[in-house]
Amino acid sequence: DSGVTQTPKHLITATGQRVTLRCSPRSGDLSVYWYQQSLDQGLQFLIQYYNGEERAKGNILERFSAQQFPDLHSELNLSSLELGDSALYFCASSVVSGNPVHEQYFGPGTRLTVT
Amino acid sequence: AQKVTQAQTEISVVEKEDVTLDCVYETRDTTYYLFWYKQPPSGELVFLIRRNSFDEQNEISGRYSWNFQKSTSSFNFTITASQVVDSAVYFCALSEGGDSSYKLIFGSGTRLLVRP
Numbered sequence: 001d002s003g004v005t006q007t008p009k010h011l012i013t014a015t016g017q018r019v020t021l022r023c024s025p026r027s028g029d030l031s032v033y034w035y036q037q038s039l040d041q042g043l044q045f046l047i048q049y050y051n052g053e054e055r056a057k058g059n060i061l062e063r064f065s066a067q068q069f070p071d072l073h074s075e076l077n078l079s080s081l082e083l084g085d086s087a088l089y090f091c092a093s094s095v096v097s098g099n100p101v102h103e104q105y106f107g108p109g110t111r112l113t114v115t
Numbered sequence: 116a117q118k119v120t121q122a123q124t125e126i127s128v129v130e131k132e133d134v135t136l137d138c139v140y141e142t143r144d145t146t147y148y149l150f151w152y153k154q155p156p157s158g159e160l161v162f163l164i165r166r167n168s169f170d171e172q173n174e175i176s177g178r179y180s181w182n183f184q185k186s187t188s189s190f191n192f193t194i195t196a197s198q199v200v201d202s203a204v205y206f207c208a209l210s211e212g213g214d215s216s217y218k219l220i221f222g223s224g225t226r227l228l229v230r231p
Contacts, residue, residue: 002159033218043206043221056216090160094217103150104219106160 003027006091006107014115018079021110023091025072031055031094032074033104034066038087049074081114088112117142119209121222128197129230136192136225138207144168146212149183149190150219155203163205166190168212197229 003026013019025032034046045058049068060066063081068074078085088111092104118141128134140149151163164174166183174181178195194201204226208219 002161035219042223043219045216045218045220048216048218056214056218058218088158092160092219103162103165105162106152108159111158 002105002107004091004093004105004107006089006110008110009108010111010113012113012115013081015081015083017081017114018077019081019112021076021078021089021091021112023074023076023093023107025074025091025093026105029093029095029105030072032068032072033092033094034060034074034076035090035092035106036087037090037109038084041087043090046076078112081112083114086112086114117144117209117211117220119207119220119222121207121225123225124223125226125228127228127230130199131196132229133193133195134197134227134229136194136205136207136227138190138192138222140188140190140207140209142209142211144211144213148210148212148217150208150210151181151190151192152206152208152221153203154206154224160206163192194227197227199229199231202227202229 005024030051037043046060048055066076088109090109091107094104095102120139147168149166153161180193182191204224206224207222210217
C-alpha cells in the first residue's frame with residue numbers, strides 16, 4: 001500500500017459526460033501528479049500541483065482540469081468525454097518538488113471507460 | 116529532448132532464470148534521476164528504485180540489481196533467479212533536474228512473464 005488513495009476505482013460513463021476523479025496524497029506529501037495510461041500513448045504526465053498551486057502541465061487536454069485543495073487532496077475533472085479518454089488515470093505524490101528529487105508514490109488508479 | 120526507450124516489449128523466461136530488462140535514456144540535463152517501477156497484473160505502480168545521475172554505483176536489493184552506466188546512457192535492471200511473482204510490466208522512468216516539476220517520463224514498459 002503506497003498510502004496514496006484514489007476514488008473511484010472504476011468509472012463507466014457515456015460520451016459527452018463529465019466525471020471527477022479524486023486523489024488523497026500520502027500524509028506529508030505536498031506534491032501531486034496526475035498521469036494517464038492508455039494503450040496507444042503509454043504512461044503520460046498530465047499535470048502537477050504543489051501545495052495548492054499548479055506547478056506544471058503536460059499533455060493535458062483543454063477539456064481536462066484539476067485542482068488541489070487546502071487539505072492537499074486533488075481532483076481531476078474530465079469533461080465532454082470521448083471514447084479516446086478511456087484509460088487508467090493515476091495520481092502520484094511525493095514529499096517535495098525540488099532537489100534532490102524524491103520518488104513518486106502512485107495510487108491504485110481509476111479505470112475510466114467511456115462508452 | 117528527453118526520452119526513455121525500453122526496446123524489449125515482452126520477455127518470457129522460465130522460473131529461476133536470470134533476466135535483464137534494458138533501459139536507455141536521453142537527456143540534455145547533467146542532473147537527472149532514473150527510476151524503475153513495477154506494474155503487476157493488479158494494475159498499481161510500485162516504486163522499485165531511484166538513482167541520481169551523479170551516483171553511478173550499482174545497487175543490489177535481494178534478487179534485484181541495477182546497472183547504471185552514464186557512458187551508454189543505460190539503466191538496466193536484472194532479476195536473479197526469477198519467480199512467478201515477478202511477472203509484471205516494468206517501467207523505466209526519467210526525471211530531469213532542469214525541469215522544476217520533476218515529472219516522470221516513462222518508457223513504454225517491458226512485460227515480463229515468468230513461467231513455472
